[in-house]
Amino acid sequence: MGTFKIEGGHQLKGSIQPQGAKNEALQILCAVLLTPELVTINNIPDIVDVNKLISLLRKLGVKIEKIKDNSYTFQADDIDLDYLESDAFKVDGRGLRGSIMIVGPLLARFGRGFIPKPGGDKIGRRRLDTHFEGLINLGAKFRYSKEEQFYGVEADKLKGAYMLLEEASVTGTANIVMAAVLAEGRTTIYNAACEPYLQQLCKMLNRMGAKISGVGSNLLVIDGVEALGGTDHTMLPDMIEIGSWIGLAAMTKSELTITNVSWDDLGVIPNVFRKLGITVERQGDDIHIPAHTDGYEIQNFIDGSILTISDAPWPGFTPDLLSIILVVATQARGSVLIHQKMFESRLFFVDKLIDMGAKIILCDPHRATVIGHDYKSTLKATTMTSPDIRAGVSLLIAALSAKGTSTIQNIEQIDRGYERIDERLRAIGAKIERVE
Incomplete structure (x- = not known):
């Protein structure tokens, strides 16, 4: 069984191209x-x-x-x-x-x-x-x-x-x-x-x-x-990977360019990240994320009530990115309610994030409230296991932003959905090592 060792807390820089979908x-x-x-x-x-x-x-x-x-x-x-x-x-x-x-x-x-x-x-x-x-x-x-x-x-x-x-x-x-x-x-x-x-x-x-x-x-x-x-x-580029790299850039305060994203096929994805306060810039068919050195602030609804982000069939927000949104919210200014409607057990990875110091209230199997740290307190490194593809990448993003060296086991789950992810992350400055 493979393992990733990740030294977190480093800013990344450069460009990354999404794999096929x-x-x-x-x-x-x-x-x-x-x-x-x-x-x-x-x-x-x-x-x-x-x-x-x-x-x-x-x-x-x-x-x-x-x-x-x-x-x-x-x-x-x-x-x-x-x-x-x-x-x-x-x-x-x-x-x-x-x-x-x-x-x-x-x-x-x-x-x-x-x-x-x-x-x-x-x-x-x-x-x-x-x-x-x-x-x-x-x-x-x-x-x-x-x-x-x-x-x-x-x-x-x-x-x-x-x-x-x-x-x-x-x-x-x-x-x-x-x-x-x-x-x-x-x-x-x-x-x-x-x-x-x-x-x-x-x-x-x-x-x-x-x-x-x-x-x-x-x-x-x-x-x-x-x-x-x-x-x-x-094939189109993978919209889930594109969303993952947007979240990675925000969490690590990194300036990243995601190339050849097929913007017209991304639907509401860029705007959902913008609701978390993340700057998502269109440059031709690329996405540019500037370094969020001053953090990012979650918007409220127009009436001032807490923002809710939920999944829905297309053209709604894809359920595969809710775990990324949840992780990104842990370091935002403000709070958000994550509502996972379409699957039963996709929020059960949040206990790992709580172990890392995230402020998350798991309301039930479908809803979690995230209170952002605003970088006043960083996540702490830990040892964890990847439960599925999307939760595994979310934990990987958390580890790359955390202070110290984390270990993620059962990375075969991540390999099911992400091509040579460790090599591609090292190319933009990540400290990640695969240990068989």
């Missing part, structure tokens, strides 16, 4: 199963979760070649469907939550798709109902082995349907869209997820020959086609 990659890679033709994908992040999915696709029979760093070709012209019901697949598929999105493409193209109950972050229950209810609406027969925790869907031919999704699930919408593009007739999906990564998937599928309209809205209309062809696709 993890959450986009997991959707786009599954979409290569929809065609026997060659698909080229660029800006793929070199991270554990994505590499696991690439390995899974290879075991399924997809021909994969690395062109250069972060760029691959994929050709799914000889898929081994027997692997789907093998014991090996039941182990391989369970290790990655994103593997659920192979089901829609396999069902659409081959008439059957299987998946073991996927793993991923320990952040509470994450239902799969939206995925399978959507596929059932398209005509699939569903089966589930409770003993093996193994799901399956089968259909001779999918038929388009109208559906109103119970929740605007991103992965659920992606799965249904990938199945519907090869279904017979028209599919209408209302309350569809509409975040930029889902838009990227739809644009890629349209380039492959799909007929999807309403991209960017919560009402998608899909006219099924007989077959899809190959394409080239380039």
